Amino acid sequence: MVTKVAGTIGARNPAVVRARVLAALGAIIERDGLARLGVNALAREAGCDKVLIYRYFGDLDGVCREFAQSRDFWWTLDDLVQGLDPAGLSRTRALQVLMRRHAAAIRSRPTTLAILAHELTERSTLAIALEEVRETRTLELFAWIGERFDLPAAVDLPAVSLLLGSAVNYLAARGRDVSVMGGVALRSDADWERILSAIDALIAGVVPPQ
Amino acid sequence: MVTKVAGTIGARNPAVVRARVLAALGAIIERDGLARLGVNALAREAGCDKVLIYRYFGDLDGVCREFAQSRDFWWTLDDLVQGLDPAGLSRTRALQVLMRRHAAAIRSRPTTLAILAHELTERSTLAIALEEVRETRTLELFAWIGERFDLPAAVDLPAVSLLLGSAVNYLAARGRDVSVMGGVALRSDADWERILSAIDALIAGVVPPQ
DNA sequence: AACCTTTGTCACCATACGGTGACATGTAGC
DNA sequence: GCTACATGTCACCGTATGGTGACAAAGGTT
Structure with missing residues (x-):
């Protein structure tokens, strides 16, 4: 006792x-x-x-x-398209909004950012888990877009999405411990507005409003 | 003895x-x-x-x-602009060529890719060295471009460059051990042509030929 | 009461790491 | 020849890691 x-x-x-x-x-x-x-x-x-x-x-x-x-390392389709009215938005604006929501969702998940950073170095269990959820959700999103908007055949949507999404992921992960890169600040939401505006312009350039 | x-x-x-x-x-x-x-x-x-x-x-x-x-972890200005005739090229085409050369230079340097991957995780000595040379060379390149082409004031060149450059760096580093991402292959030069074409389109959309 | 299982604690193993002191060896200068 | 120094080798220290076996306490069951 x-x-x-x-x-x-x-x-x-x-x-x-x-x-x-x-x-x-x-x-x-x-x-x-x-x-x-x-x-x-x-x-x-x-x-x-x-x-x-x-x-x-x-x-x-x-x-x-x-x-x-x-945990949910990634946005769900609903997170991204919630309250988004396809009828009231040009396809350009819709893609811009989706990209902004993607950025916000990623930046608000420190765990995801850490895994994103690490998966470039090692293929860990968490990296694989993240990879899977990301792939499926991305496909869902593509399907959702494809059903509601028709995009110019000339634009390679997967490639463009991959490019812009990769940039966002990279900069979000990088912004954790570096404050400025190539003359562009990465810390605050105000800094990010500059990046997001550039993305808006890139999207508008490649897929004009119908 | x-x-x-x-x-x-x-x-x-x-x-x-x-x-x-x-x-x-x-x-x-x-x-x-x-x-x-x-x-x-x-x-x-x-x-x-x-x-x-x-x-x-x-x-x-x-x-x-x-x-x-x-070692030289990064391209030099000369690497990128060598044999490039500003008079004979539209500003659009010039930017596209520069981006393609950047991608080729990065992808051909395995050491640089490894450091790029690691710097998201830890701020090591090599990461700092790479950071420095990258910043200076990037500024040199911006200066070079600014002297030879005039760009539409509406386009935020640093932000756009940062975005596309980040995407290239990320995908190049990622392509070392993952072969396909978001439905886009990353391994061979042919795969990369798809990505580079998308970049061409993005550039063309945001900075039209003068 | 006696028992058995679960839960928690501790000591220990082999291995690898970064780092250092002591010693053997070869070469150059005198 | 001899000394002095630079070079290479080896043994060792403290510490951290991943991993395991043995054991003490607490509960529940009969």
Whole structure:
């Protein structure tokens, strides 16, 4: 009897520990990046013994898999097209709005930005999860656009989207720790307005209002 | 006398060892990426004792500094504008050609691609070196363009360049280990022609021939 | 009460890392 | 010849990592 020495954090409740581990994973990714993620660091952050991680999740990859399922790394189609009336918008304006919403959605997800940054270096579990959701959502969006607007055959929509989307992803990830690039600031929303305006112009140039 | 046991690689020639270390650094970066770079790995790759690295370069960072000076991570202005006749080209075509040359120059430099990928994660010595040369060369190029073409005031050239350049950098880095993205292939030069054509169209849309 | 399972803790292993001190070896100057 | 120095080799330290086995406490079941 007696003792009850150690300050058990989970108080014999595995669900609490699991939740803490998952939360800690997010915290580490956002603060230090995926490169500094490890079982030891994760256990430290979660305030639990690393043995529990192995017991509950198998290994670090198991934690990542579960983490990926518990979060939405990407916008949904509804996020992007919500309240958007195809009849009241020119196709040009519609594409511009979609691109702006994409940028806003990405920039507001620090975890996603960290994964985007890391996937250029290593093909981790989280990178693969992000890749999958991104591909499916992108296809959904393309389908949605294709059903509502007809685009000039001359414009290669996938290629243009890939280009502008890549630029947004790259600059959003880069803007986390660099404030200015090529004479263009990346930090504040006001800075981003300049970039988004340029995107507007590029879209307007390549797909004129019908 | 006698013995001459160990297979001394540098044969008492520090210059040889130094050169081998620098070459090994490039090899590791291109093959494994900056994340897997370390003193031990570097010594292994160079086939020398790691003590020599500390003696000759101070530390790993010293090797990187010297490596950065010994290589050109970026195009020079001359690389890009060589043989380009401002009088014979529309401003549209000129910008398109410059962008294509930029892409070709980046894609042909595996070390640069590895650093570009890594700088999203960590601000390493090599990333800083790359950043500096990139900024200065970009300014040079902007000046060159400004002296020879007049651009519509409506178009924000820095922002547009940043956007398209970022996309090219991102896709080039990404194309190293992923073959298709958003339905667009990234591997071969033929795949890239599709991307470059889209860039042509975007440029043509935003800055019409004078 | 006695038992069994779950939960949490601790000690330990092998490995790799960055970094340093001590020593053997060859070469140049005198 | 001898000394002095630059060069190369090896052994070692402290620390961190991923991973595992053994054990103490708490509950529930019978």
